[in-house]
Amino acid sequence: MSAFWILIIVLALAAVGYVLGRQRAMASAGGDSRHLHSLPAYYGYNVSLSVLVPALGLLVLWLIAQPIVIERSVKTMIPEETYTDAGALNLIMSDVRRVANGLDLAVERGALTSEQAGSIRTEFTNIRERLGSVGVALGSDVQREVLTAAQSYRAMNATGNLIRAVLVLALAAAGFGYAYMRTDRDFRARNVVERVLLSMLVFAASIAILTTVGIVLSLVFNTVEFFKLYPWTEFFFGLTWSPSFGGGSDLGILPLFWGTFYISLIALAVAVPIGLFAAVYLSEYASPAVRAFAKPLLEVLAGIPTIVYGLFALLTVGPALVAIFGRDGALGVQWMGGGTAVMTAGLVMGIMLIPFVSSLSDDIINAVPQAMRDGSLGLGATKSETIKQVVLPAALPGIVGAILLAASRAIGETMIVVLGAGAAARLSLNPFEAMTTVTAKIVSQLTGDADFASPEALVAFALGMTLFVITLGLNIFALWIVRKYREQYE
Structure with a gap:
């Protein structure tokens, strides 16, 4: 059966x-x-x-x-x-x-x-x-x-x-x-039923914790195996990423980490101002009719698959940037040799992150008590002064959380990077050159018949563990900021 x-x-x-x-x-x-x-x-x-x-x-x-x-x-x-x-x-x-x-x-x-x-x-x-x-x-x-x-x-x-x-x-x-x-x-049926339901709730909450522990342990064990085969000093401080399953690989993480940081920085530079300004407009200035139309339309961006954003970067944004910054472009200078570049992936990723920032920030700003706005306006402050000096400081902890969510999303993105940024692992300040990220290389190292006894395959787990530690550090730092500023309003 x-x-x-x-x-x-x-x-x-x-x-x-x-x-x-x-x-x-x-x-x-x-x-x-x-x-x-x-x-x-x-x-x-x-x-x-x-x-x-x-x-x-x-x-x-x-x-x-x-x-x-x-x-x-x-x-x-x-x-x-x-x-x-x-x-x-x-x-x-x-x-x-x-x-x-x-x-x-x-x-x-x-x-x-x-x-x-x-x-x-x-x-x-x-x-x-x-x-x-x-x-x-x-x-x-x-x-x-x-x-x-x-x-x-x-x-x-x-x-x-x-x-x-x-x-x-x-x-x-x-x-x-x-x-x-x-x-x-x-x-006593009610007592028994409530104890059973409480146990089920505790079990459901424990699943999330145990899943996290399982993911971390799987990363840790395979990372330890990798460092038994490859020196950690060359991994963390190496300036060259050149894996070769035939042997003689250079597996330095710095070029990958730099590409991840650079693309994420450009994405946040696009998403945070636009998303935050959109949230302020929707929560403080927009009429109910405009808000009812604009907010769902903006959140549609969050439902678009990342592969679609990647195709958008490859077929639209990349050629558009080449038309401006390429050798035969509008500026007449050779800044960009091809459509795959850090700027291409960063711009498209920033567009993808706008609803994460705007929607969360909008909900957080709306949660600020109306009495705080009324008090500020009653003391003679203008609407813009009230937003700048009262509403945004009160909502700052939640806004930091929204930005952190967007940063974590940017660090973990893969498809946009693969299609929009290229696969070159290099250290460069030129945003119009092709680069790659940690997540893209994790995929490439585990694609095909990978031999998990070799450092070239196990390096994917070391990359994942490093990315996990970086994201955890960002969360701890954001939590510290949230607690520091929240004290002013409690």
Whole structure:
């Protein structure tokens, strides 16, 4: 039974449990809810949660654990002489999964029976041709070891699915029976339901923390492996970025960090003034009709995919800048040799960041108490003086947060940089030259069949860890600024 149908059955059982639990509680009170400890709905919620929480919890854990267990078991069946390293073994396992899924599809479409799929042999049947007839494309002929492993994979998966269905449904039925039998007029259903909901809220909050910890640990472990293979002094202080998977790489981060900083600085120089001025206009000067039209229109920019911005940089902004600053351009000087440059990516990225700054700043400015504006105007200040000396200082902590969000977004941007700034890693002050960033090189180092035993692949994790530390430092600095200025208004 598939996980979908298990979920449907559990949800249906929970719905039935709600109705029956509520009815049992009312029956125990003689039909008068005033004799119940809790409201009738809480008794229904108690039965539903007793069905849902343990059953769905087991289902989720099983869905995570079963593929891992089966994968490890099947790997032991692959002869060691058929592969040379972990990368080759992973490629074989991908073929095993593809063949196993193909056999399942062939059984589903009637091309094979379940018994035939479990007993078919490469010596008597062309597996590639047989699976190709049902739409499963294989790159090469199926080896005997791969087919045997795929058949074991299918068998283990089918057994695991059967056990999963039995255990999850049994646990749901047990929870239903236990909660239903406990239901009576004196049962403290509200207390139990609220404790369960509180536990669920704590668990949901913990997921974000644990996810962050997991991301950091994965970066740390791989970064440590990288620095075992490559000296940290050359990584942090090297002036050349020239990776070569054949050996002899120069992996200095300074050119990448400079490109990231330079492009982000230009983007913020575009986004912060425009976004902040737009926010001030929308919150302080615009009429309700104009605001209702302009604010959603401005926020549409935030919903445009970054690849579209990258194409805009490549096809529109870059050629426009070349037409002005190129050799044959309007200024008649050779400042810009091609459309991919720091200025191209910075301008387009700044346009992308405008809604981040304007929308957040607008909400923050609107949150400033109207009494502060009225007090300033009552003392004789003009509207512009009130905005400059009262509203903006009061909203400064939130505005700093908005700018920080925009900066983090700029540092982590990839597609605009790839299409608009080029791929050259260099140290230069010329904004009309092509450069690249840390995120763009992380993508390039992990593209293709990367060997994670080499420093050229592991350097991506060191780059990511460095970027994480820089962003964390920006957050700490912004938090310090927020607390420093907030004290004036508390």
